[in-house]
Structures are given as structure tokens and as C-alpha cells.
Amino acid sequence: MASKTYKIGLILCSTRTPRSAPHLASFVHSLLPPSPSTPTPTSPYTVETIDLLDWPLPLHTTEPTVPTRLPAASLPSAYTNATTRAWSAHIASFDAFIFLCPQYNWGYPAAIKNAIDYLFHEWTGKPALVVSYGGRGGGLGRDQLVQVLKGLRMRVVEDPPVGFAFQEGKDWGMQAKAEGGEDLGELLDDKGFWAEQRVALVQAFNELLALLQNVG
Template identity: 40%
Template sequence: MTKKVGLIIGSTRPTRISPSIARWLQAQVAQPELAVDLLDLATINLPFLNEPAMPADHHYEHASTQQWSALVQSYDAFILLFPQYNWGYPAPLKNALDTLYQEWLGKPVSLVSYGGHGGFQAALGMQLVVRGLKMPLLTNNLQISLQKSWFNADGQFTDVDLALAPYAAEARQLGAELRHKLA
């Protein structure tokens, strides 16, 4: 039976590079018995913490929260992809996590951060968040260090496959770990 992994794109900036990284990562991690779907927070209608009740109560009044809850429940594990912003993670990703609670419990998660120095500080902060959500952190968590030479004048990858090639083996190991963990 095929297991489902949700790869959440945590940046919503108009000039973001995360969709390119996400498609590359999806291709590296996916396997015949492991489907990896891209969940782009830029296209998911998720207002900022607008529910009157605490997420742990699981009483959702708004259709946007109910839809997000159903989507998250449909996955067996998650990969969170996010850049480092001022040593932290993006607010839309934190909002997406904080909007729910029970839906995340026990679901394995990998953190894939990127930035000038791999997004280490953002990943460190996110580790505390997923621990609070009772999500088991996988051992394979990529930290992608960006180099200016990888990008064109518009700030987009000139060749994402070439740029991220040094991370391919680690990404494939993540796929193998997910397959083993979800078997």
C-alpha cells in the first residue's frame, strides 16, 4: 500500500525559490510505495489563527481550518521545506502548524531548511515546534547552503539539479528512511 508524504512549502514570498527546491526534493524522495505531494502554503487558504477555540480542542468553525485539517489527516508523514528568515522560520509555516494540533500527533517529520548557511538556526527553532506537536523527527534533515552563483538575475536557479546535486544522496536517504518508518 502506498504511503503519502506531504511536502509543505513553507515560504509564501513572491520571489521564493522553494517551489524549485520542492520539485527537486519530491523527485529525489518519491519511491514506488511512497507518494510525495507538494502542499504549497501560498495557494492554501489558511488565515492567520482565526479560530476562536484552541486547536487542541479540535472544534473548527471555519471551512479553511476544516479543509486544512482534512488535508493534513490524509498524510502519513511530512517534510517541512523552509528558508531561514533572520535566524527563524517563516510565519506562514508556523501558522499552518499552529492552526491544528491532533492532526500532527505521531506523524514523522523531516526538516529541510535552506539559506546562506543552510538555515541551521531556523531548523533549530523548528525542532522545538515539531517536538511540541509530538511529531517524531527523522534522522535525515537536509540543510541546503545556497551559493550566489546558482542564481540568475531574477534570483531563480539557473540549474536546480546541478546546484542541488551535492544533496541528492541525503535526499534519497530521506526517502529510504520514510519508506522504512512508514512500512
């Protein structure tokens, strides 16, 4: 029997322009271990970017029913709005998620909370990993988002925490370049740059894979 190929969504939680999220998403992709071609020790997986800029979900939804009150088996057809139905079907197609989330004013962006709140059943029970970034790593925003994901009954990887900090110096210059759309090749190729965060990301991602297979 062929092994299942897990589909993991890498959600860009920022819709601010300019932003460093696309560059960091590419960086995260480059650090993830290659998908195995055999079912052992892990099953194959794909990682697909979900950019919230591609999903302009209005802040005030016109859905007449709170998502938690809709039968899971009725989705996405139970939604009345075509945009909601499309968002529901897209999120439901994934087995797990990596939330690439910045910290704005000591919290996480409104865009990701809005995108989450459009749905409920499509998130529940699925493994999740929050990768934060910000002036000091975005830990406060990450913790708040983790609390929300737990409320959705998602299985969240919390150890090790993963946060990319933009401080004065080399990484501060990286943030400015990323927001300006400049090439970051030399910075991201530097193996000594964000060394601890690189290791933590791989460890956390492996935990995510283990949760997908109900291991550990």
C-alpha cells in the first residue's frame, strides 16, 4: 500500500506592505529536511505556501451562522459566501500548518486572527507549529497565537520554540533589505547566522511530522 503524502501549509500571517514574510518563508523552506520517498521513518510530505494576501477575507463576514455551530460534514457547502467556501475547502485540504507570524505591538497580526475565525472544524485536531519573528523574536505574539490554536483543539508544537530576532547589527540590516524586496542570498547562506534558530526549526518540524503520524 502506498504511503500517505501529508500536505503541510506554510501560512504567511502578515499582509503588511512592505514585509519580510516572503523572504523568511523561502528561508524556512530551505531549512526543512527533504521529504522521504519511503514510508519509514516518516511519510512523504509537501509544504505549500498560503499567503493571506491572496485571500482578501473581509473583516466583517456575512455568514449567518457561527462556524462552530455548523456540522463538520456539511462544509464547505454550508457557508453562504463563495469566498468563505473557497477558504474552507483550501484549509480543509491540509493535514498540518506552519504559521509564520510576526509580532506587531506585542501581539500577532489581525489578519491571521480574522482568517482563523472564518472557520472552525477545518482547523481542529490538526498539528500546528508557530514560527515567529520580530525585534526580539516575536515570542509574545507566538504565545498568544499558540493559545488561540489550542482553543481550536489543534495539536501545537511548543518545544523547542522557534523565533527569528531582528536586532541591531547584521540581522537588523536583513529585515530592512527583506522589506525592501532586496536579495538576501549572502545573509541566508551564512551558516553561522541564526544558528540556534536553524536547529530549533528542524527539531520543531520533526515534532510536527511526529504528530502527523501520532508518534511521540
